[in-house]
Amino acid sequence: xxxxxxxxxxxxxxxxxxxxxxxxxxxxxxxxxxxxxxxxxxxxxxxxxxxxxxxxxxxxxxxxxxxxxxxxxxxxxxxxxxxxxxxxxxxxxxxxxxxxxxxxxxxxxxxxxxxxxxxxxxxxxxxxxxxxxxxxxxxxxxxxxxxxxxxxxxxxxxxxxxxxxxxxxxxxxxxxxxxxxxxxxxxxxxxxxxxxxxxxxxxxxxxxxxxxxxxxxxxxxxxxxxxxxxxxxxxxxxxxxxxxxxxxxxxxxxxxxxxxxxxxxxxxxxxxxxxxxxxxxxxxxxxxxxxxxxxxxxxxxxxxxxxxxxxxxxxxxxxxxxxxxxxxxxxxxxxxxxxxxxxxxxxxxxxxxxxxxxxxxxxxxxxxxxxxxxxxxxxxxxxxxxxxxxxxxxxxxxxxxxxxxxxxxxxxxxxxxxxxxxxxxxxxxxxxxxxxxxxxxxxxxxxxxxxxxxxxxxxxxxxxxxxxxxxxxxxxxxxxxxxxxxxxxxxxxxxxxxxxxxxxxxxxxxxxxxxxxxxxxxxxxxxxxxxxxxxxxxxxxxxxxxxxxxxxxxxxxxxxxxxxxxxxxxxxxxxxxxxxxxxxx
Numbered sequence: 001x002x003x004x005x006x007x008x009x010x011x012x013x014x015x016x017x018x019x020x021x022x023x024x025x026x027x028x029x030x031x032x033x034x035x036x037x038x039x040x041x042x043x044x045x046x047x048x049x050x051x052x053x054x055x056x057x058x059x060x061x062x063x064x065x066x067x068x069x070x071x072x073x074x075x076x077x078x079x080x081x082x083x084x085x086x087x088x089x090x091x092x093x094x095x096x097x098x099x100x101x102x103x104x105x106x107x108x109x110x111x112x113x114x115x116x117x118x119x120x121x122x123x124x125x126x127x128x129x130x131x132x133x134x135x136x137x138x139x140x141x142x143x144x145x146x147x148x149x150x151x152x153x154x155x156x157x158x159x160x161x162x163x164x165x166x167x168x169x170x171x172x173x174x175x176x177x178x179x180x181x182x183x184x185x186x187x188x189x190x191x192x193x194x195x196x197x198x199x200x201x202x203x204x205x206x207x208x209x210x211x212x213x214x215x216x217x218x219x220x221x222x223x224x225x226x227x228x229x230x231x232x233x234x235x236x237x238x239x240x241x242x243x244x245x246x247x248x249x250x251x252x253x254x255x256x257x258x259x260x261x262x263x264x265x266x267x268x269x270x271x272x273x274x275x276x277x278x279x280x281x282x283x284x285x286x287x288x289x290x291x292x293x294x295x296x297x298x299x300x301x302x303x304x305x306x307x308x309x310x311x312x313x314x315x316x317x318x319x320x321x322x323x324x325x326x327x328x329x330x331x332x333x334x335x336x337x338x339x340x341x342x343x344x345x346x347x348x349x350x351x352x353x354x355x356x357x358x359x360x361x362x363x364x365x366x367x368x369x370x371x372x373x374x375x376x377x378x379x380x381x382x383x384x385x386x387x388x389x390x391x392x393x394x395x396x397x398x399x400x401x402x403x404x405x406x407x408x409x410x411x412x413x414x415x416x417x418x419x420x421x422x423x424x425x426x427x428x429x430x431x432x433x434x435x436x437x438x439x440x441x442x443x444x445x446x447x448x449x450x451x452x453x454x455x456x457x458x459x460x461x462x463x464x465x466x467x468x469x470x471x472x473x474x475x476x477x478x479x480x481x482x483x484x485x486x487x488x489x490x491x492x493x494x495x496x497x498x499x500x501x502x503x504x505x506x507x508x509x510x511x512x513x514x515x516x517x518x519x520x521x522x523x524x525x526x527x528x529x530x531x532x533x534x535x536x537x538x539x540x541x542x543x544x545x546x547x548x549x550x551x552x553x554x555x556x557x558x559x560x561x562x563x564x565x566x567x568x569x570x571x572x573x574x575x576x577x578x579x580x581x582x583x584x585x
Contacts, residue, residue: 059130084148204279318445319408350391423449454500460492
């Protein structure tokens with residue numbers, strides 16, 4: 001507890017350090033005397049200071065060292081001096097050892113009872129070092145691993161029983177229901193949601209169990225306790241129990257689903273397992289069950305793209321294909337387009353695997369291959385339901401492609417996705433599925449390719465002058481950069497030191513013309529189709545990426561990471577034509 005004399009001394013130091021205005025300090029002291037609340041807590045609540053500023057002043061007042069723990073090198077032997085459960089419970093982190101004295105980072109140096117408990121438990125002299133609580137939390141996770149305290153408790157409770165035979169299903173099921181395993185799996189899921197993770201990868205190796213999170217499209221390895229491999233079977237079995245999967249079946253790939261609620265948000269988690277020599281590998285896709293859709297304006301379309309897309313989706317019939325790899329935001333784009341044309345005078349039906357968003361006023365069908373309910377079978381059935389607009393989650397085979405194109409030719413507007421590298425690659429992919437070129441030519445109205453690029457963190461992005469060779473890779477020169485501010489990532493606490501926070505999309509869009517249709521019928525090459533698409537107004541992916549670089553949204557390296565080099569058919573002349581057309585507009 002801060003005594004009155006300490007409160008006055010703290011106020012003096014804060015004013016001396018110019019961290020607070022004297023008038024604001026007087027207001028805080030008045031509230032402190034009136035309420036009896038701790039002065040430091042009160043100033044944080046009033047928003048007069050940040051935790052870091054306050055702790056730096058408190059450390060100076062108490063004669064303690066203040067430290068920021070970013071990239072602090074800590075000896076593993078020092079970390080081992082304090083068990084994970086104590087570090088987690090007391091929110092502390094051992095950071096060094098000096099002449100037999102253990103240095104411990106903490107964010108509340110007034111908690112003398114905690115320091116006494118530590119000295120008693122560790123039988124060592126403790127020297128407190130003041131550090132922000134967020135830094136301590138991140139260090140505990142980094143050096144001990146996620147759920148390390150739970151693993152310690154479990155190892156003590158189970159003793160040698162944890163080294164069980166993986167073939168003993170009853171033992172594994174019993175252990176999977178253990179409170180510690182349940183708590184550990186819950187911690188993994190909670191951590192994933194907090195970090196805005198889209199996928200959790202739990203990957204068994206010969207002597208280890210690796211957990212990785214995909215955040216903003218990039219995989220990051222999560223630190224795990226050193227003894228986690230011993231609990232591999234129980235952890236995976238717990239996930240399979242939650243997903244209503246058969247824990248006895250480890251020889252075949254399995255799929256399941258978990259529903260999770262955190263705060264006011266609901267999440268659907270799609271679970272997939274595959275057998276490996278080291279055990280079952282698990283991937284969990286995290287989906288937000290949010291009924292609010294992102295509208296087209298917020299998806300990263302420029303004005304020209306937005307106008308073209310709206311022309312495509314306002315057609316009475318035809319097929320619009322969105323292409324790109326898994327996780328590139330294709331479904332989000334289609335949902336945003338559907339929500340714009342979802343009116344009372346239109347009948348909309350979707351066939352999906354899975355249904356990622358619930359849409360009011362839309363008939364949504366979940367495919368189920370286990371009972372023979374495929375995309376093709378659903379398509380044949382729903383045509384008798386008199387739809388105006390159809391969304392086919394993905395064209396995976398020739399039968400689905402053929403029915404989708406026939407639907408587009410018989411008065412329906414059809415949206416779907418394909419896995420191809422670029423927009424015009426959708427034509428080649430359909431021909432590979434044995435679809436006749438004249439049918440493709442007659443039905444296709446629009447082709448869209450997209451990728452997701454990470455957005456630079458606004459708190460820490462820094463300006464720089466890119467070298468000519470880097471600019472050349474995005475098809476621009478130093479002259480094109482004249483008067484522009486180009487940014488690159490740096491890393492800070494707000495973005496967890498990645499330099500990026502959030503994602504946006506880059507696009508290339510083909511609005512099919514008569515010349516383009518003729519080339520399809522003539523079986524033109526991918527390069528010829530792409531060249532014609534550019535003549536008709538298409539901007540290649542990297543060019544759209546360059547526009548977002550100019551706007552300060554992303555970095556050159558990020559655009560290069562997610563896009564390919566342009567085809568040989570995309571000549572410098574064509575790219576110059578794109579620039580000239582853009583300049584005129």
